[in-house]
Amino acid sequence: MLYNSTRDKSIHLKASEAVLKGLSDDGGLFVPESFPRLDRSLTELSQLDYNGLAYEVMKLFLDDYTEEELKDCIKKAYGDNFDDPDIAPLSYVDGSYYLELFHGPTIAFKDMALQILPHLLTTAAKKNGLNDEIVILTATSGDTGKAAMAGFADVPGTRIMVFYPEGGVSDVQRLQMVTQKGDNVSAVSVDGNFDDCQTGVKQIFNDREFKKELKDRGFCFSSANSINIGRLVPQIVYYVHAYCTLLSNEKIKDGDRINICVPTGNFGNILAAYLAKQAGVPIDKLICASNINNVLTDFFHTGVYDRKREFNLTMSPSMDILISSNLERLIYFISDRDDKATASFMSDLSEKGSYEITEKMKENLSDFLAGYSTEEDTASEIRRIYEDTGYIIDTHTSVASSVANRLKAGGQISEDEPLIIASTASPYKFARSIVGAIKGGTDAVSGSDLDMIDSLISLSDMPEPPATKEIRHADIRHDGHIAISEMKDTVRSFLKA
Ligand SMILES: *Cc1c(COP(=O)(O)O)cnc(C)c1O
Numbered sequence: 001m002l003y004n005s006t007r008d009k010s011i012h013l014k015a016s017e018a019v020l021k022g023l024s025d026d027g028g029l030f031v032p033e034s035f036p037r038l039d040r041s042l043t044e045l046s047q048l049d050y051n052g053l054a055y056e057v058m059k060l061f062l063d064d065y066t067e068e069e070l071k072d073c074i075k076k077a078y079g080d081n082f083d084d085p086d087i088a089p090l091s092y093v094d095g096s097y098y099l100e101l102f103h104g105p106t107i108a109f110k111d112m113a114l115q116i117l118p119h120l121l122t123t124a125a126k127k128n129g130l131n132d133e134i135v136i137l138t139a140t141s142g143d144t145g146k147a148a149m150a151g152f153a154d155v156p157g158t159r160i161m162v163f164y165p166e167g168g169v170s171d172v173q174r175l176q177m178v179t180q181k182g183d184n185v186s187a188v189s190v191d192g193n194f195d196d197c198q199t200g201v202k203q204i205f206n207d208r209e210f211k212k213e214l215k216d217r218g219f220c221f222s223s224a225n226s227i228n229i230g231r232l233v234p235q236i237v238y239y240v241h242a243y244c245t246l247l248s249n250e251k252i253k254d255g256d257r258i259n260i261c262v263p264t265g266n267f268g269n270i271l272a273a274y275l276a277k278q279a280g281v282p283i284d285k286l287i288c289a290s291n292i293n294n295v296l297t298d299f300f301h302t303g304v305y306d307r308k309r310e311f312n313l314t315m316s317p318s319m320d321i322l323i324s325s326n327l328e329r330l331i332y333f334i335s336d337r338d339d340k341a342t343a344s345f346m347s348d349l350s351e352k353g354s355y356e357i358t359e360k361m362k363e364n365l366s367d368f369l370a371g372y373s374t375e376e377d378t379a380s381e382i383r384r385i386y387e388d389t390g391y392i393i394d395t396h397t398s399v400a401s402s403v404a405n406r407l408k409a410g411g412q413i414s415e416d417e418p419l420i421i422a423s424t425a426s427p428y429k430f431a432r433s434i435v436g437a438i439k440g441g442t443d444a445v446s447g448s449d450l451d452m453i454d455s456l457i458s459l460s461d462m463p464e465p466p467a468t469k470e471i472r473h474a475d476i477r478h479d480g481h482i483a484i485s486e487m488k489d490t491v492r493s494f495l496k497a
Pocket of ligand 1: 108109143226263264265266267268269270318319396424425
């Protein structure tokens with residue numbers, strides 16, 4: 001199994017090389033040259049635990065890793081760092097199955113990939129004779145930074161430095177980052193906004209002289225962003241796991257179809273579900289749910305991707321995105337792997353801000369449905385489910401839930417097929433919005449972030465997760481605060497340590 005670039009099919013890399021490289025030099029994303037199929041039946045696979053299944057799925061995509069290497073990565077990633085032994089349990093509530101992807105150390109679904117990526121990366125480095133220490137630099141508006149820190153913490157052969165905008169993240173997000181343990185991690189706040197942090201990191205990545213200086217000292221840069229196939233592949237596993245769980249609980253028979261709805265931002269999570277379908281999981285519809293930044297809803301309805309529109313801040317911030325990078329992979333697939341066409345759509349996107357796919361490509365989108373949820377829809381869905389069942393969903397999950405239930409009511413998805421809703425964050429991660437949605441009124445949400453967590457504890461049956469318990473008393477380990485112009489020197493001195 002080799003990987004091509006979406007913008008140049010003549011590129012052929014082994015899986016471990018694609019993991020190491022992240023992004024292709026031509027700006028394209030790496031894709032498997034054909035869709036691998038599961039080589040054991042779903043009935044057989046449903047006998048396995050999460051880690052056993054993870055191996056069966058990931059071996060198809062990462063086939064130059066040995067069995068021992070891959071199993072070792074999986075074992076290090078999914079264990080008692082998760083607060084549920086099932087890793088990704090299903091909760092049946094309100095007529096749907098919520099696939100809980102938030103039982104990892106930072107209580108959001110990014111953990112599912114970022115707990116294993118560091119191991120896939122260091123294994124890939126070893127396999128390819130790269131002896132440098134891998135340095136991850138990340139700009140974050142809150143969540144990804146912490147999830148990446150937690151993943152790389154104390155992984156030998158790696159260091160990670162995270163830049164976040166001073167005053168631009170929530171109290172809980174800041175506390176989560178500044179208390180992160182590990183000798184190889186650092187978080188620094190920057191006098192600037194998220195874009196300044198992002199631009200600073202990009203400049204460092206593009207600074208050849210600096211890269212050479214660090215290379216001479218035995219360091220090489222890498223990024224942990226969501227376009228790496230080392231993040232995409234682990235996400236396929238939990239969709240297969242969800243199907244297997246329904247099978248082993250006798251909710252379905254092997255071959256019965258299910259529907260999956262995913263709250264979507266960068267299009268990574270739902271693309272993993274698409275790859276699960278291509279691998280042979282009987283998935284009927286993939287439902288792409290957006291908030292009012294609904295560029296993807298319009299794309300699926302009209303075939304036009306147009307980022308020239310207002311950007312809105314919502315209560316589902318991880319979905320506040322106007323350029324969904326991973327969509328490029330779907331564009332490549334639905335164009336029947338036309339690299340030239342994909343490259344030209346992407347250049348239209350960056351130069352003109354939009355592109356329109358062909359009629360033929362539109363026909364290839366029949367696996368997908370799409371919809372969006374307004375802020376009001378999102379809040380009222382949280383409240384309705386809480387009042388009807390006592391179960392509390394997070395704001396991102398609520399976007400998906402509200403879209404899926406609307407499609408169900410409209411007859412666009414079959415009532416007879418089980419519906420799986422990807423539940424991407426613990427409600428404790430977004431306590432303020434959730435308390436606001438359930439209780440209403442400004443009084444309820446006037447306290448600190450920790451007050452909001454306390455309010456949620458009193459509403460919910462769900463025990464407080466270790467992630468928020470910890471930050472109440474943990475020591476502050478990272479108190480650096482710098483000007484934008486100091487980012488490079490800060491990296492330099494971090495690497496001297
Ligand atoms: C990142 C994230 C999403 C969006 O996932 P994509 O793979 O970017 O589409 C949704 N919900 C939460 C909580 C997230 O952190």
